[in-house]
Amino acid sequence: MKSKIFIVRHTETVGNVEKRLTGRQDYEITNRGKILVDELTDHFKNIKFDRIYASTSQRTVKTVEKLAELNGISVEEKEELCEMYFGIYDGWKWEEVDSVNPQVKLNQNKTNEILGIPNQENTDDVANRIYECILNLARQNEGKTILICSHGVAIEAFLRKIAGVPFRYEKEKFCQHNVAINELEFENDEFYIIQLANTRYLQGEER
Secondary structure: OOEEEEEEEOOOEHHHHOOEOOOOOOOOEOHHHHHHHHHHHHHOOOOOOOEEEEOOOHHHHHHHHHHHHHOOOOEEEOHHHOOOOOHHHOOOEHHHHHHHOOHHHHHHHHHOOOOOOOOOOOHHHHHHHHHHHHHHHHHHOOOOEEEEEEOHHHHHHHHHHHHOOOOOOOHHHHOOOOOOEEEEEEEOOEEEEEEEEEOOOOOOOOO
């Protein structure tokens, strides 16, 4: 039985604007972020969601709580949907990271992955964690339509895992901007990407 799954990245936060490694640290939504929430809500207003899931970070919950209200359901929080843990630099500004460990940014520029941080979660672990979570949610909701709100690196890791595309390739294609929409179908235990990292629905956005 075919299911429909929408996966969106959370809206803009202070941490995004300040260019921080916003992993498990949480930050308030900006004024622009509130506008983006309204545009996301308007875009999905005619879709009936059976379940809505988010990570335990409030930036994801707040991104989809209006849609939950429209559908008469609550947002169900899952820790497995959280962002990559950036180790001892979690919450740091990139300029602070560069000042003590410039190799992290050099690695990212070369491979498109955030590597080399002490005690961080690695990309494969993130991909496997979120894949197992979304697979279980998809199996639990066969034939239904669900919405999942997660984070940039986590979503990208999941999508690259199911597409079989390593991080170093097709960077812009898989890049998850704030409130980017990914649409998938799930049938016979397989995911099929229908729409990837869409922000074209946003007013005044050129992406």
